[in-house]
């Protein structure tokens with residue numbers, strides 16, 4: 001933190017008065033667009049769409065950026081409901097072929113089955129758009145930047161289900177991005193966990209449940225035994241590990257011995273290396289139920305694994321300083337709450353931050369009360385967060401030493417993890 005502040009002071013001396021002026025410009029710009037940004041967020045909130053089906057949200061965001069012709073907008077970018085909006089570069093020494101520093105902001109916009117925007121992803125879309133528009137305003141008033149800077153907004157679908165960011169990483173969408181920013185609504189500060197989804201299918205044999213039950217092989221018994229095995233296992237798991245799921249398919253009729261059942265479970269641990277351990281324990285529970293009932297079992301991992309978020313101390317400290325300047329109160333002792341995000345995987349590709357922001361309700365994510373708050377009271381908090389993200393980007397693009405520090409934090413965090421994972 002001390003090093004960060006000293007570096008900032010040095011930069012202010014090199015470019016006297018300029019970073020604060022840029023921050024003023026970005027705040028004014030976000031405020032000037034607040035009705036438009038609110039309407040964007042409300043439109044997405046009013047028509048909630050599930051992971052991968054976010055066509056309305058995609059079109060709405062593409063329209064938002066396309067109305068300002070200085071943005072280059074690619075709809076359906078690499079995935080059907082992803083998009084990219086790019087602006088710049090500006091600044092730098094003007095040398096031919098001088099590489100630009102590409103600052104990325106991410107928008108999520110998928111909703112949850114049954115409860116709409118109970119995770120507030122409409123606000124993530126709004127915050128990403130607001131931060132990008134704000135940073136653009138800041139860069140426009142000060143093009144004598146040490147390096148050329150451009151902005152990329154990526155619309156990243158399907159966070160709640162398949163992990164759209166991981167598909168985008170695999171498709172190369174992050175390969176030219178240097179820094180990445182997003183923020184997620186929460187009722188408190190949150191530490192996110194790596195997550196994996198497992199699908200388990202039991203195949204038995206149907207038979208009349210009253211006339212010839214002995215002819216059947218009961219796949220529902222296998223599912224119930226597996227569920228109970230996992231419940232027993234849970235007592236022996238570390239307190240911060242999570243294992244939770246549903247019986248997705250439980251049979252078709254009470255008088256038919258179920259020939260097919262399906263379970264879906266999520267597993268989470270704070271460190272990736274523990275996730276392998278938990279997966280092995282859970283698989284033993286699933287297989288034991290198959291052995292006990294005589295069913296065949298199929299175990300598969302249909303979505304990507306979600307990684308933990310690689311911390312970037314330099315960016316986190318800058319964000320906190322900017323947030324405090326805007327009136328955000330960061331708790332001394334962040335509360336512990338478990339969730340997962342595909343931003344974790346992004347954080348292994350590009351230095352970035354994913355702070356959490358209070359939206360004026362004590363309701364919990366993934367509840368109807370949270371959905372209500374995400375569509376009503378959240379504006380002040382969302383735009384304040386967007387400003388803090390863009391101000392953090394201003395700090396880094398104005399100061400090569402800070403950029404170097406951010407990159408060094410990224411390198412060291414990855415190195416530390418590689419050592420932890422080494423056999």
Ligand SMILES: [Zn+2]
Pocket residue numbers: 119120121159184
């Ligand atoms: Zn979420």
Ligand SMILES: [Zn+2]
Pocket residue numbers: 119160365366
């Ligand atoms: Zn969620």
